[in-house]
Amino acid sequence: MASEAEAPLISRRDDGLEDESHTDAEDEAVEWPAGRPGLFIWLLTLSAGISGLLFGYDTGVISATLVSIGTSLSGRALTSLDKSVITSCTALLALAASPVSSVLADRVGRKPVILLSDVLFVGGALAQALSATVGGMVAGRAVVGAAVGAASFVTPLYIAELAPPAHRGRLVTMNVLSITAGQVVAYVAGWAFAEHADPAAGWRWMVGLGALPAALQCALLLRMPETPRWLVRAGRSADARLVIERTLAPDSAPAPRRRRVVDAVVKDIEREIREEQGRAPPGAAPAWLRGWRELLGVPKNRRALTIACLLQGLQQLCGFNSLMYFSATIFTMLGFSIPTLTSLTVAATNFAFTVLALLLIDRIGRRRILLYSVPFMVAGLLLAAFGFSYVKLPSTGTDSSAPGGASSPQGAAVIILVSIMIYVAAYALGLGNVPWMQSELFPLNVRSLGSGAATATNWLANFIIGLTFLPLEQMEWLTPTVTFALYGAVCAAGWFAIWRIYPETAGLTLEEATCLLENGWGVK
Template structure:
């Protein structure tokens, strides 16, 4: 096993890593002592600092709800039309879709940390532009800038944390991002409620989004680059220094953990370079960029891309964000006395059960938690659809025109309460499974395609997000609420079947180990066998 002082030449370390004991690499840099350690102050401080971007992500996507009902005639000296509102709302998700693959490509050149810094600059500019604009098109421009920032942050922050975190903590630390996102949504609802009666209060709603970004820029001074990026950039000394801080306190002597991790990283870099050369030779006439070519045509990479894009698409096409965007409209149609506060219960439930996911994801496992929660989501959607069938009236099912239909709703409150309970069940199970698990996407890609692969998967998320946002109300009109929610239930059912067949369990594995699962297939059986073996070993040690 190489020592910390070895491997000073750029090529010798990669060759020696290839010759290391394969069994040691298979076991990965996770000794029993490390597996029981909950992390040190350094790794938690880095996680919290990086996740401020998640807070901005959640705040800026949720603040639109309160802003639109408070603007009045402040923009362009007229009330906003439905077209204005549509452009203002959709511009954020559209430009997040554009930014994700761009950020993924740039991250391999300028580094993960610099993408976070650039996103903060966009968050500040976009928030202040929105606060001071006086026209509808100015607001659309500001929301577009924020969309660019969200697209970059939603990709890079989970990737940054995944590349820093020890394998046994990776799921929990990436899930902290979701805690900050859902917390940001709750804060946005509360700020919207606080400023809703103030003249020009909407300017404070959007302008306050600059404050966390300013704070994060100050934190970035103390945030290092990830050891994987540093190793790829041939900065091994810096990479080892970061790993020493990450593993500090997990075992009495961290040198073996550092050496094993560096050996695994270098072995992966060498294998990926060889695979890249072979692919380039076989497809020498291709005009596709080399990294994209490898991602699409090299089978292990293509399998990773398929899994991550399917999970990210399922996360949105199951209809969750239709509730986040239109829950107040739904609850107003159902004659709840305070639709906004009722909507806050949805955001609050999402936040609380994301905390549950934080505790479960590295104990239960990614695959198992999805196989348990997605069927419960399906049941909740069917219950919601059934309850809506008792609320709808013939010719009067349009959910977006609540006032004219009040007399068509039955006097009983049971269907409305049933819908609320079903929605909360749906949100709680989503928050534990489909909410956090797709964002573990970085762990499925090897280092050479990790940034671009994560960028394309994130772009899939934002593309499907845009589709759901545009189609929800038309579906409610054309299909009725009952069949709209049945459609989402069918998406969940199909998604569950796909997860069962192709998504391997990655809990507790090092990033370099995860790539081995997809070399010759989907790796589902191999991953479950490895998980059983690991649990037997732990029981034997205990």
Template structure:
């Protein structure tokens, strides 16, 4: 197998080289079959690495999901007064704002220090942020704690998929990266369960936010023993260590030694090509490193294929957030309180469980159905669910006050209307989890190695910038407009997003290294990718 295969369709990791020599093409063809057996290439070692790194996803999900039950449990414990709409919006959105700040920095540090070290820093930030939230008595203290958690979430959301993708064999890469989404949704389920268990305990919200310390410390201990990715090791000049890691990844494959050697040769060729261009000098020289960063930024924005890859990645990440899904994660308990459900936190758990199970469904089918088709099938379901939800909300007679007051004063025309809204939001969540919840995180497969961290960082920053907008504006829009108009607006975003996906997002599943580079070289390559997908279909 070749490094191009090692970095194909589902993978964000291998260098996207230009045309190969005939001799190298022969090596690729001779070795393609060795990675074709996913059972051999996905051994215990890579699964252990994936699950160990995936704890970051668990923390990511827990810390984004936990705020829903926390907001309805704090009462007057902070600053000796009830939380205002502004307080809730700031406490919620500050996490996204600092994740936005952290993600591009994490991309730069991932190239400078390595992927694993950035995960370690994120674990330390998760621990500090959770501790501050648990002990504070002031609103500003909660905002500080949530901001530090945001730095951790922004770093982990960028580096963890990058880490897994750079270690995963190509045939299993889509599923292995999707496991991170499983951890995220699983963390959200845990957050809702913990929120429900402590919702009736005096001061229980402190336990809700403070328990995030445990998985952070657990991962901190584990990650110390994890290896760095072979691609970063080879770039940094540690070829022997890179070979050791590759041997472990492919130890269950009968041709594992041959595969590992071929992958390392291809990585070394990529590094050599960068050195010839003066873009990959010694990382010990700070001036040269800055110059290398400038060259990478130049390549990302000036080279057409890279620029188109960045456009696609940023579009998907923006759509993932602006469709409004995280308004459910952050404010579902508030929404269900507005609709007078007896246990808003427990009701919110149904949304989180749906998110988890349909992410599991995506794990099983993402490499079979394809990224593009999953989005084109699932987004229309989201649109219908949001529009029906908007119409139903228009029939619910609620005063235009804050959700807290509306929860007391709500008077619906019919008892089935809240259940209809719950059903719509559940179907919306299922469609989201199957498509938009997973596909954007396959973003690294779009970029060549020399711009992968930077391109992924900017795309992830787009995600958190959009997340910040949703978290900051949801409650004010609910008050100034109406729930009906808010959900209709999210439906409109999904409609626009569907046309964007149809127009510029090629089918990436099953494409090898040369396919990706060639498809985006002269245009969006949608028709060409679909033609290739049809030829690969049985």
């Protein structure tokens, strides 16, 4: 099915807006005007992308916070369990919020869900900054988790439903770029507060600053529109036409052609909504229940959900966010004198290669960039496992994250740092952004629900990794060498699954991408 702003080739209909100058070719089809996205689209993407900045800042700031809290919470040093719970509770609430936000996004709109997440971001940031106990910190992190869960689902959907088709991949990747920028900002703030502020208060400023971007986004989004698809579904086709008109660059095409494109897009949405409503007989089950039945019962939808959940789960089970959450803890353990600054090099690598992905994602394609990058992730993880084999950790039960808690030759520490940077660079090129293209896989009638379910898979895997990484890595369950080798094995298995079932969707309309999954996985 074609989307309102996502189909580069839209069947022409008798819209009553034709101009006498149109050609016979235009009688058969109306092409989306070529050219770069206009200023309005960039402003809209940047405004929505603040959610990604908040997501990334939250991911990065907890790394520096965990090594800066000291005895500020509950009057004692944090244990490995405290750190794991503080970190993983965010993912747990994000897991709960994702499917709920998918229902809200259909009922009240995409933009109100983003605004709701901003309110939660502000409340969670302030709760963390003012917390005096471990329980209070967990509660603040949980509120932030609910915000992250809603924003991580709805922001890529919001951008995808408004983006011109030729630039959809690039604009959705802009949200991922915002995430990596947020991580860089968090590590810079962590280093600055750790080195130049009172340790007892510095970490509170770190977590509290997360309220500022959320407040800024609230102010900006109040002036941004709702997506055309939701507007048409709400019976506001006239408003949808105005929004689509604004997404076309002013100099992209003559006015008559622009009007034909706008009207054809709106008619496409209206037709699909009528088809969706026509499938529901009188007295049928509630809409949300019908949605789940269609998502799980229709083979092509089930295949789309399988692929989306595979990619989102692999994005977390490969271990990347554990490095973001606990990188300062790892580098402290390895003996680096300024672990927060060392962590910044990892975040900067992530940002730089996400910029590269931004330039390549629509040229190389989603499937190819994953098949090219995941082997380098495997290589980086195995090299890190090799480096950790030379690190001597203290006996189980001691705090190996304390300075001097582990004995590591300088060469081994450098090998681990380089290997992590290789791994992060490869991740940023592929797995860091491709899973968020998930809306391309689903038809309109189950897009919100399917994307929400896939995002919930992401957060379920994030919760598992966040809760288990430190016990695994600190020899309470496994050694660091086995832990990183295990992540490498997960990536290798994921590469094989991608090769088998993930088709190439770059350059295709949503309708064409859905047709790929009609009678199989569409890989060949």
